[in-house]
Amino acid sequence: MRKSIDLAIVGLGAMGSSAAYHLSKRDKSVVAFDLSTPPHLLGSSHGQSRIIREAYFEHPLYVPIVQKSYERWSDLQAAYGERLILTTGGLLLGPNNGTLIAGTRLSADRHKLDYDILSAKEIRKHYPVIQPDDSTVGVWEPRAGILLPEKCLEAHLKLAQQQGADLHFEEPVTEWKPDGDGVRLKTTQGEYRAQQLLLAPGPWLSAFIPELALPITVERQVLYWFEPIDRREDFELDRLPIFAWEYAPGALFYGFPNLGDGVKVALHHQGEITDIESINREVSPVEIEAMRLLVNAMIPNLAGPLIKTEVCMYTNTPDGHFIIDFHPDVPQVLISSACSGHGFKFAAVLGEILADLVVDKKSEFDLSPFRISRLLNQSK
């Protein structure tokens, strides 16, 4: 048995690494484990880019949280001394009354955010590689941009270590159980006792809390990098913003400017529901062809050679909101996961929120939409 600690963390992806940083900053003793060496390709936090946007189409409740996250990413960037966030602006496209445009405007109006409405003609003029038909409108939001996920993880992890966090890579946690008012953990290499435990294992979550039988699903998501055929300069960082396009009711396609490795595009959701043990990490020629057809229909100048693909995972709740809560039966265990495909942008502030929950048992934000109780007794 090793020394006692304030907080043990399972998983050092976006959420766990940020929590390790914020807790160690408060002089708490932190020991944290990952089954691999993050950043890695096995979970949900890889792929070179993540969108951050403020006019949040999913729900206005996220706007104050993402605003605080912008501040925390900027603090982290300053502390780390390397670029983590790129402001490109964001172009959201779709039918005026669709999920994306109506939701974006609702959040922007409610929180008095700056935005512009663009007609299809204006979009075609300003962004010539994007050629929507006349039924499409655009919302331009100036603060949207790109987070560099691997660097964000490296920053949180390196600074956490400098602040004294004890990080164990390649050491999977195999078991946890309550131990009086603390928690006992077993890993492949030892046994630990901590006052509190944070479970942040992303798509591995269900295996850590089978007793709750939460209705969460793991969804396979493929990222594709294409080389433009033509107008290459219009795909560069200074010309193309991040974009998301509702091309059929509720169906979103999104992409990024060229960060040096080609132009990354993907579908938001619409992936195969799978599980962490049996996920197919290969991308088939049929999938590639389907994406190429879509790219060709929507951004014809982009349908050049495929550069690479990566497989990633969403961990979804039925309502698309996160889980940030204490275990209902073991209050010394905190759970932060199931970010339903939109959690990365919040990671900087979620680490701080988790640190507040560990230390003070409360947060400045209303976390009621993220409670576990809403998910109990629901089937998948």
Ligand SMILES: Cc1cc2nc3c(=O)[nH]c(=O)nc-3n(C[C@H](O)[C@H](O)[C@H](O)COP(=O)(O)OP(=O)(O)OC[C@H]3O[C@@H](n4cnc5c(N)ncnc54)[C@H](O)[C@@H]3O)c2cc1C
């Ligand atoms: C393709 C894709 C695109 C996305 N795009 C965006 C976007 O543009 N904007 C946005 O905001 N969000 C986006 N997201 C969502 C966001 O990336 C995720 O919500 C976030 O990265 C999840 O982080 P996490 O820490 O919960 O999980 P993970 O990053 O998966 O971390 C979990 C960690 O737990 C570790 N672990 C698992 N089991 C054990 C064990 N037994 N012992 C020790 N460690 C263990 C794993 O190794 C892993 O490192 C996207 C996600 C995907 C997949």
